[in-house]
Structures are given as structure tokens and as C-alpha cells.
Amino acid sequence: MSKNRIFIPLLIVLFAFIPRYIYLTQIESSDPSFYHLLAGTDARTFQGWAENILQGKIEGNDKLLYTSFLSLIYRWAGNDLYAVRLIQIILGSLIPLLLYFTGKLLYRESVGLVAAGLASFYAPFVFYEGTILIASFQVFLMALLLFALSLAVKRLRPLYWLAAGLVMGLMSIDRGNILLFIPFFLLGIPAVFKGTGKKLWQGVTFFFLGIAIVQAGLFSLHFSLTGTGKVKTNPLGVHLYRGNAYGASGQYGRLSALPAVPPGQSYLLATARSIRAHPGAWMKLLGRKSLFFLNRYEIPNNYSFEYSQRYYSLLRYLLHFGWIAPLGLLGMVMAARERRLRLFLLLALSYGISIIAFFVVSRYRLPFVPLLILFAAYLLTNARRFLQEARVSRKVIYFFLIIGLFWISNRNLHLSYPNAPYNWGSAYLQAGNFQKAIPHFEEAIRIYPGYAKAYDALGNSYLRLGEIDKAIVAYERAVSLExxxxxxxxxxxxxxxxxxxxxxxxxxxxxxxxxxxxxxxxxxxxxxxxxxxxxxxxxxxxxxxxxxxxx
Known part of the structure; x- marks a missing residue:
């Protein structure tokens, strides 16, 4: 028994590490921005903030946890982006292990094993662990939070509740939307726990104490380094307006593309007025955002999972959201009867709402996936029992529900983003590989013929290759557009x-x-x-x- 207790976790970590390391070797050999991050991207911004932290500067940094993590690696290994990515894939290899322990604690070992297998070979996890972005670190923290909460629910010890609060507090430093779980948690206590005894309320108190400790530490850090306790955060009102104003797409978009907010008016008020003025359009927008949230398409910001699949075959052969989401969502429906799983249903519900309420982007959705994986594993390990116990009418409902969920998750939304090929082309241009840059800029222009920046960059590529006539044509087109x-x-x-x-x-x-x-x-x-x-x-x-x- 003791050998199995060591062997199985080691095997899980090894199986998770293998595809991640293969992907790391692939991108190191072919990604032009692997060692030289592209200017203007979030990754380059985070790198700059991490370098500032090493100098004791945190002004303007609203992603302090992840950039502090980067700065620790830089202090140890120098400004080595390979080391950052290697450590991220090591942390990523621990995510399946944490889900294994969570499933085992909450239900039984088979749930944990299936969850570990799904997480080991989930392509977007592998993809984002190779980027210098917050997403993979937030996924690791979510898996850690699930493990801590499973210990707390199972054993009701204050120390485990404190650990869960600390992890949630850490997550909230870079992504405050996780805190929407708090009201859901408080309102759901009667549905989750039998009775409300002293032990439970003591645990709840320690949970909030953990969150408060992190927030107090963050305040103290800012005060010691800046002389003020004011912590820079992403403006709530701006993001609400960006995701809900009349004319919003439901994805991340430029504020300049939306109606201008009158001088002196807050974005929160402008959002409320926009919704009140166009309630029908807003309801359609909510539906569109919900579809984006449930669909397999990984809506990009700086880096595109779909575009990278063209060049890294490994990503095409691993699991994607279109497989995990339907199983996980049906698993959530089936798990509602299980009292011990309801806390995790509330966490899933609150996190999903916190994304749809603003706008949908792949890397913001990613921390939701460990919850989907956990419930997908629950469904797969209990499917036979569910079918044996269910009446014929209920089986028919299950059938149409899973078919509908697979259709929603896998339907082609016909989305394409010119920024993805543009960034690839810009990386090749920055690296001096002008010939390879050209097809990417041409692809960006094919997707969006009015993309002036892509024409300008295409002109730069032709100019450096000495093809002056082609460069002039591209430049003239850029000027005519902008x-x-x-x-x-x-x-x-x-x-x-x-x-x-x-x-x-x-x-x-x-x-x-x-x-x-x-x-x-x-x-x-x-x-x-x-x-x-x-x-x-x-x-x-x-x-x-x-x-x-x-x-």
C-alpha cells in the first residue's frame, strides 16, 4: 500500500510532464519570440514589471503575484525565459496530481485518476504553460484551491480552511473575480453542510482570515515600497463597460470602438445606462458571451491557441475544451445531488458568472477548466451507475442533454483573429527572419483586409529584403487605411x-x-x-x- 501511495503520484507527474516537455522543446526550436518577447504584448509587460520588482519598484504593477514569481526566477536564473517556462511546466505537471488528490478525497480514487489523466493531456494547459502569461499560474492556484477546499470539506479542520483562504487570497491579487465566490459560499452553506455547528463556523472564520491575511500583506508591501497602501488593480468599471456597453462584441475589445463615455461620468454608471437603454441588445450579448464561454474556440488576446496548432502538431492531438466541457457540465448537473460536491458547484457557478459578466477570453476562462475536469471525471466514473438507476425518460433527457452540450461546445463559430498571425509575423520581423514574417502578415491581411498595421509591417519586411516596389505598395495601402x-x-x-x-x-x-x-x-x-x-x-x-x- 505504501508503495502505491508513492508510485501512483509519481506516475501521474511523469505522464503529465512528458507532453509538456515535448512541447517546450518544440517551441524553443521554432518560436521566434521564445527568448526575445515581442514588444507591446502582455508577456513583455510582465517581464518588465518583474525586472522592476528586482529593483524594489512596483508602481503600475497590477499583476503583482505572477510578476513576483517571475522576479524570483530571474533572481535565481537570470533573465532566462527557458527557466521560466521549465518551472511553469513543472508546476503544470503538479496540476493533475492535485486533481487526483481532490477527486480521491471528495469521492473515490477512480475519480482522481480520471481527472489526473484528463488534466495531463489537456492541450490549452500545455499551450499556456509555454507562455509568459498569468493563465497557467492561475490554473495551478485553482487546482491548489480545489485540493485545500476538499481537505476542508472532508475534515472541517481550521488549518485546511485557512489554507483555502490563503490560496484564494493569492489568486485574487492578480484576478479579483475569484472573490465572487464569497457571497455564493455564504448563501450556500445550508445546502453544502449538514448543520451549522461551531466547528463549521470556526472553519469559515479561518477561511476569511486566510483571505484577509493576504490582503493585509499586499497592503503592507505597497505601503513599504510606495509610501501608500493604495493597490493598483484593473479598473472594474472599464472592464464592465468594455464587455457590456452597446456595441460590445463579448470579447476583449478596444474602448475606442464603443460609444464614448461623457466626461465626468463613471464607467459603471455608463454601463448601467447603456444596458437600460438597450436591454434587448444586452440580453443577446449575454447569450453570445455564454456561447463563447461554452465553446471550444480559445478566444485569443496576445497568443492564439488555434493558430499555434498549425505549427505544433502536439496541440492538435491532445484533449481540448470541446471534449471536456460537455462532460464536465453534465457532471455538474449529476453532482447536484451530492452534498459534498455542492461547494465546488458553487465555485464553478461563481467563476463562470465572473467571466461572462465582463468579456470572454481564453486565458481568463482557463482556471475554470480544473472544475470541469473534476466533474467530467465524476461523470465518467459513475456513468454506468447513473444509466442503471435512471428511468427510460431520464436516460432520454441525458442523451439529448449531452448531444446538445457537445453541439454547443464544438460548433464552428467562424471566428478568426488577425492579431494572431500579426504577432507571429512581428516576432519573425523582430528576429530578422523577414522571409518567414511575410506569410503571417499576409494571413492577417486576408482575415482583416483593413488591417493597416499589418500592411505597414509587410512593407517593413519587403523593405529589408530589398523588394522596394512591394514595400511601397504595402506602405501606400497602410497610409490609405490609416x-x-x-x-x-x-x-x-x-x-x-x-x-x-x-x-x-x-x-x-x-x-x-x-x-x-x-x-x-x-x-x-x-x-x-x-x-x-x-x-x-x-x-x-x-x-x-x-x-x-x-x-
Whole structure:
């Protein structure tokens, strides 16, 4: 027995580690941004914040837990992105183990084993563990929270409740939506626990104490480093407006694409007024967001799971959301009769609402998946019993329910995102591999023909390959789509310069300066152009102005 108690957990971790390590070797050899994160992405922002933490600076950092985790790795291994990813896949390999123990504690070992198997080979887990993003760390914390809660529910010891509160508090540092569980938890106590004795309320008190300890520690850290206890968080009102205003897509989108909020009016009030003015549209939006939440498509922000599947075959052969979600959701329906599982149903319900209430993005949904996996395992291990005990009419209901859930989860939403190929192309462009960058920019343009940035980047790629005519065509298209962008005019001017079209180049550089007088590059470029034309006095004046802006 003692050998099994060691052997099974080790085997689970090993099986989970193998696909993750294979994927790590694949992306190291072919991802152009593996060692050099792309500027403008969240990953690069987090890297910068982690570097600031090493210098004792936390101003502007609203993802303090994950970036502190990064900074610890940087302190130990230097700014080594391979080390970060390796540690993340090690933590990811512990997620199936935590789900194994959770299932075993709550029900029986077979539930834990099935849950561990599903989590070991779940493709989005593997994908996000290879990124420098919060998602995989939040999934690990969710699995840890489930384990701590299972101990607390099973044994009702204050120490386990305290541990659960501490983990939830840690999760809330970077993603405050987890705290929506608190009212669900309080209201659901009678449905979850038999009686409300002293031992239970003592445990509940320790649970909230754990959350409070983390929040107090966060306040103290901010006070010691910034002189103020004010903690920077993502603005609730802005995100509510982004996800619920009239015209919102239900996904992450630019505020500029939505109706402007009147000066002095809060985003919360603007959201409420928008919903009141367009209740029918808002109800449709809620339905759309619910569909996004339940569908297999991993809605991207910076990195696209679907686009990466084209280049990493491993991701195509592992499990995806379309398999896990229907089983997990039906498992939740079946588990409602089990008192010991109701707390986890409340956690699933509160977390799902906290995502749909704002907007749906793959990496925000990801921490919900351990709950789905747990209930999918519960369903799979009890399916035979359910079918034997159920009446014929109930079996018919189960059949149509699972068919409907599979249809919702796997239907083609015909979504595509130009940012995914654009970011791949930008990574190749940054790495100096211009030939490989071009197909990605062309793909971004195919998805969204009005994507001015992609045309501009395509022009940059052609320019560096010496294909000046193609570069000019791309630059001209970028300018025609977004004529108010100074950098586009500057780049078009450079294309004309390389072709010897001097007057047109001067016109574009001057237009860039008209749009943005503090832009130094057009001054340098004009200086070089005037020098080429023998207009030395004008050239020196342009260089002087450029240097003044640099200084």
C-alpha cells in the first residue's frame, strides 16, 4: 500500500510532464519570440514589471503575484525565459496530481485518476504553460484551491480552511473575480453542510482570515515600497463597460470602438445606462458571451491557441475544451445531488458568472477548466451507475442533454483573429527572419483586409529584403487605411527614398512631422535625404532637430 501511495503520484507527474516537455522543446526550436518577447504584448509587460520588482519598484504593477514569481526566477536564473517556462511546466505537471488528490478525497480514487489523466493531456494547459502569461499560474492556484477546499470539506479542520483562504487570497491579487465566490459560499452553506455547528463556523472564520491575511500583506508591501497602501488593480468599471456597453462584441475589445463615455461620468454608471437603454441588445450579448464561454474556440488576446496548432502538431492531438466541457457540465448537473460536491458547484457557478459578466477570453476562462475536469471525471466514473438507476425518460433527457452540450461546445463559430498571425509575423520581423514574417502578415491581411498595421509591417519586411516596389505598395495601402499615423508616412517616405523618388519622400516625411512634431525619425531621414541631394545646410538642421528630440 505504501508503495502505491508513492508510485501512483509519481506516475501521474511523469505522464503529465512528458507532453509538456515535448512541447517546450518544440517551441524553443521554432518560436521566434521564445527568448526575445515581442514588444507591446502582455508577456513583455510582465517581464518588465518583474525586472522592476528586482529593483524594489512596483508602481503600475497590477499583476503583482505572477510578476513576483517571475522576479524570483530571474533572481535565481537570470533573465532566462527557458527557466521560466521549465518551472511553469513543472508546476503544470503538479496540476493533475492535485486533481487526483481532490477527486480521491471528495469521492473515490477512480475519480482522481480520471481527472489526473484528463488534466495531463489537456492541450490549452500545455499551450499556456509555454507562455509568459498569468493563465497557467492561475490554473495551478485553482487546482491548489480545489485540493485545500476538499481537505476542508472532508475534515472541517481550521488549518485546511485557512489554507483555502490563503490560496484564494493569492489568486485574487492578480484576478479579483475569484472573490465572487464569497457571497455564493455564504448563501450556500445550508445546502453544502449538514448543520451549522461551531466547528463549521470556526472553519469559515479561518477561511476569511486566510483571505484577509493576504490582503493585509499586499497592503503592507505597497505601503513599504510606495509610501501608500493604495493597490493598483484593473479598473472594474472599464472592464464592465468594455464587455457590456452597446456595441460590445463579448470579447476583449478596444474602448475606442464603443460609444464614448461623457466626461465626468463613471464607467459603471455608463454601463448601467447603456444596458437600460438597450436591454434587448444586452440580453443577446449575454447569450453570445455564454456561447463563447461554452465553446471550444480559445478566444485569443496576445497568443492564439488555434493558430499555434498549425505549427505544433502536439496541440492538435491532445484533449481540448470541446471534449471536456460537455462532460464536465453534465457532471455538474449529476453532482447536484451530492452534498459534498455542492461547494465546488458553487465555485464553478461563481467563476463562470465572473467571466461572462465582463468579456470572454481564453486565458481568463482557463482556471475554470480544473472544475470541469473534476466533474467530467465524476461523470465518467459513475456513468454506468447513473444509466442503471435512471428511468427510460431520464436516460432520454441525458442523451439529448449531452448531444446538445457537445453541439454547443464544438460548433464552428467562424471566428478568426488577425492579431494572431500579426504577432507571429512581428516576432519573425523582430528576429530578422523577414522571409518567414511575410506569410503571417499576409494571413492577417486576408482575415482583416483593413488591417493597416499589418500592411505597414509587410512593407517593413519587403523593405529589408530589398523588394522596394512591394514595400511601397504595402506602405501606400497602410497610409490609405490609416492616414493619421505618423509612422506609416515615415515608412512610406523611406520606401520612396530607397527608390529615389525624392519629392514624394520629402512629402511623406513632412506629413509625418505635421502629425507628430516630436517624432525624431523623420528628421533623421530628411537629413539623410537632403545630404544625398547635396543640401548640406538643410541636412544639418534636420540632424540638429532630431538630436534635440532624442536628448
Amino acid at each position: 492616414s493619421g499615423k505618423a509612422s506609416f508616412h515615415n515608412n512610406l517616405g523611406t520606401g520612396y527614398f530607397e527608390k529615389g523618388r525624392w519629392e514624394e519622400a520629402i512629402r511623406e516625411y513632412e506629413k509625418a512631422l505635421e502629425l507628430r512634431p516630436d517624432y525624431d525619425k523623420p528628421y533623421y531621414n530628411l537629413g539623410n535625404l537632403y545630404r544625398r541631394l547635396g543640401r548640406e545646410k538643410e541636412a544639418r538642421e534636420m540632424f540638429r532637430k532630431a538630436k534635440g528630440l532624442k536628448d
